[in-house]
Amino acid sequence: MRTHQLVMQWIEDQLSGGQLAVGGRLPAERSLAEQLGVSRTSVREAIRILEAMGVVRAGVGSGPEAGTVVISDPTAALGSALRLHVATQHLPVSDVVETRVLLESWAAARAKPDAPELLHASELLDDMDSAGPGVDEFLALDVRFHIALADAAGNAVVSAMMGSLREAIQGYAAKLTANLPDWDATAARLRSEHREILEAIRNGDGGRAAELVAAHIEGYYKESGLGRGHG
Numbered sequence: 339m340r341t342h343q344l345v346m347q348w349i350e351d352q353l354s355g356g357q358l359a360v361g362g363r364l365p366a367e368r369s370l371a372e373q374l375g376v377s378r379t380s381v382r383e384a385i386r387i388l389e390a391m392g393v394v395r396a397g398v399g400s401g402p403e404a405g406t407v408v409i410s411d412p413t414a415a416l417g418s419a420l421r422l423h424v425a426t427q428h429l430p431v432s433d434v435v436e437t438r439v440l441l442e443s444w445a446a447a448r449a450k451p452d453a454p455e456l457l458h459a460s461e462l463l464d465d466m467d468s469a470g471p472g473v474d475e476f477l478a479l480d481v482r483f484h485i486a487l488a489d490a491a492g493n494a495v496v497s498a499m500m501g502s503l504r505e506a507i508q509g510y511a512a513k514l515t516a517n518l519p520d521w522d523a524t525a526a527r528l529r530s531e532h533r534e535i536l537e538a539i540r541n542g543d544g545g546r547a548a549e550l551v552a553a554h555i556e557g558y559y560k561e562s563g564l565g566r567g568h569g
């Protein structure tokens with residue numbers, strides 16, 4: 339095991355053992371290095387990696403607010419890792435689409451009709467109605483709408499997975515627009531499908547909401563000509 343991995347292992351043990359929790363602070367670099375018998379460079383490397391993983395926020399300066407704080411941002415690392423692996427073609431877009439259908443239809447079926455996240459989802463739909471013709475802005479709001487719906491199911495792991503897929507979804511959706519015969523027509527259809535999905539959840543019809551969201555996700559993919567013969 340390399341020395342920075344020793345430091346990471348120590349921090350992980352402290353987290354699982356409950357000695358360290360979100361909001362807590364790591365010992366100062368020097369004392370951690372002495373305690374574990376490793377160099378300060380190794381401590382710094384471990385902290386840089388954990389920072390990229392969304393587990394700590396490295397401190398700056400000195401004083402009571404300095405020091406490295408434990409945070410919990412599971413989407414930070416997963417999101418950029420997933421986007422990069424989609425870019426390397428190791429995560430095919432068709433598999434991202436299937437995963438969305440799996441997560442989002444599950445979430446739509448379980449979302450509570452009075453979940454506060456649905457208010458946010460509704461605001462995002464209004465924003466999409468008043469958005470300009472820009473495709474990027476539309477797709478950014480679109481993915482945020484889907485994340486809000488998934489959040490309404492109240493499962494922290496599903497929410498983290500959806501949040502992690504955000505960049506991958508926005509990336510493939512933007513690429514596929516080039517294959518669409520008429521973006522304006524597609525955008526109008528997507529907008530009305532969003533309203534129907536939200537309406538079904540609000541009416542307590544989770545089964546219908548799940549079917550609608552699956553058809554919505556697959557429909558866009560198929561319309562772009564890439565989904566044929568798949569699913």
Ligand SMILES: [Zn+2]
Nearest residue numbers: 480528532554
């Ligand atoms: Zn959508």
